[in-house]
Amino acid sequence: MGSDVFLFLATFLASAVEAVEALTIVLAVGVVRGWRSTLAGVGAASLALAAIVAGLGPALQHIPIGTLRLVVGALLLAVGLQWLRKAILRASGYKPLHDEAEAFSREREQAGAAVTAGTARIDWYSFTVAFKGVLLEGLEVAFIVISFGATNGRLGLAAAAAMAAGALVVVAGLVARRPLERVPENALKFGVGVMLTSFGIFWGGEGAGVDWPSGDLVLLAVVGWVALVSFVLTRGLRRRRLMLEPAAARG
Amino acid sequence: MTYLTSFGRFWWNFIVGDDWRVAAGLAGALALTWLLEDEGVAAWWVLPLAVAALLAESVLREARGGDTKG
Numbered sequence: 044m045g046s047d048v049f050l051f052l053a054t055f056l057a058s059a060v061e062a063v064e065a066l067t068i069v070l071a072v073g074v075v076r077g078w079r080s081t082l083a084g085v086g087a088a089s090l091a092l093a094a095i096v097a098g099l100g101p102a103l104q105h106i107p108i109g110t111l112r113l114v115v116g117a118l119l120l121a122v123g124l125q126w127l128r129k130a131i132l133r134a135s136g137y138k139p140l141h142d143e144a145e146a147f148s149r150e151r152e153q154a155g156a157a158v159t160a161g162t163a164r165i166d167w168y169s170f171t172v173a174f175k176g177v178l179l180e181g182l183e184v185a186f187i188v189i190s191f192g193a194t195n196g197r198l199g200l201a202a203a204a205a206m207a208a209g210a211l212v213v214v215a216g217l218v219a220r221r222p223l224e225r226v227p228e229n230a231l232k233f234g235v236g237v238m239l240t241s242f243g244i245f246w247g248g249e250g251a252g253v254d255w256p257s258g259d260l261v262l263l264a265v266v267g268w269v270a271l272v273s274f275v276l277t278r279g280l281r282r283r284r285l286m287l288e289p290a291a292a293r294g
Numbered sequence: 295m296t297y298l299t300s301f302g303r304f305w306w307n308f309i310v311g312d313d314w315r316v317a318a319g320l321a322g323a324l325a326l327t328w329l330l331e332d333e334g335v336a337a338w339w340v341l342p343l344a345v346a347a348l349l350a351e352s353v354l355r356e357a358r359g360g361d362t363k364g
Binding site for chain 2: 113116117118120121122124125127128129131132135137179182183186240244247248251252253254255256261265268269272273276280283284
C-alpha cells in the first residue's frame with residue numbers, strides 16, 4: 044500500500060514535469076501558426092505513445108521479475124540521479140533555473156520565422172514540432188509508466204497517475220492559455236529525482252540479489268537517505284558559492 | 295541514418311545524460327552488489343553509499359568547473 048502511494052506520486056509528478064514542457068511547445072506553435080495542424084501533431088504523437096505502452100507493457104511481463112527489476116532499477120537510478128544532479132546544481136545557483144516563459148518565447152519566435160504553409164491543408168511545421176515535442180516528452184513518461192508498472196505489477200495504477208497528471212496540466216494550460224511558468228519546476232524535479240533514485244536503489248538492489256532489511260518498509264528509509272544527501276549537497280554548494288562570489292549568490 | 299542518429303542520441307541523453315561517469319559508477323556498484331550477494335555477503339548498503347558518493351563527486355566537479363569558468 045505504502046509503495047503504491049509512492050509509485051502513484053512519483054509517476055504523477057514526473058509526468059506533470061514532462062507535460063508542462065510538452066505543453067509549452069504546443070502552446071507556442073498553436074498560438075502563432077494555428078491549432079489544426081498543431082493538434083493533429085499532438086494526436087498523432089499520443090497514438091504513437093499509446094501504441095508503445097500497449098506493446099511494451101505486456102511484453103515486459105514475460106521477462107523474469109529479478110532481471111526486470113535489475114534492468115529497470117539501473118535505468119531509474121541513471122535517470123533519477125541526472126534529475127537530482129541538475130536540481131541540486133540549479134537550487135544552489137550553479138545552473139540557471141529552467142524558465143518556461145523563456146522557452147515559450149523562443150519556440151514562438153522560431154514558429155513565426157518558419158516558412159508558412161500557404162494554401163496547403165496541413166502546416167507540416169506545426170505538425171512536426173508538436174509531434175516531436177509531445178513524442179519526446181511523452182517517451183520519458185512512457186518509460187517511467189512502463190518501469191514502475193511492469194516492475195511492481197501495477198501498470199494500470201502507473202498509467203492512471205500519468206494520465207491524471209497530463210489532464211491536470213492540459214486543463215491548467217487551457218485556462219491560463221500560456222506556459223505554466225509558476226509551476227515550481229525545480230522543486231518538482233528535486234522530489235521526482237529523489238523518488239526515482241530511491242526506487243532505483245530498491246529495485247536495482249533486489250534485482251542484484253539483495254534481501255532488504257524490513258522488506259518494503261525500507262523504501263521509506265531509502266527515500267529519507269537520498270533526500271538527506273541531496274539536501275546536504277545543496278546547502279553545501281550554496282555556502283561554497285556564497286563564499287566564492289558573495290554578491291552573485293545573494294542575487 | 296539521421297533518424298537513427300537522433301534516436302540513439304535521445305536514448306543516450308535520456309539514460310547517460312551529461313555525466314557518463316555517474317552511469318559507469320552505477321553499473322560498477324550494481325555489479326559489486328551482485329558479486330557480494332553471490333558470495334553470501336549482505337550487500338544492501340552498497341547502492342545507498344554509491345549513490346551518495348557518485349552524486350557528491352559529480353555536483354562538486356561541476357561546481358569546481360563553474361568556479362573556474364566564472
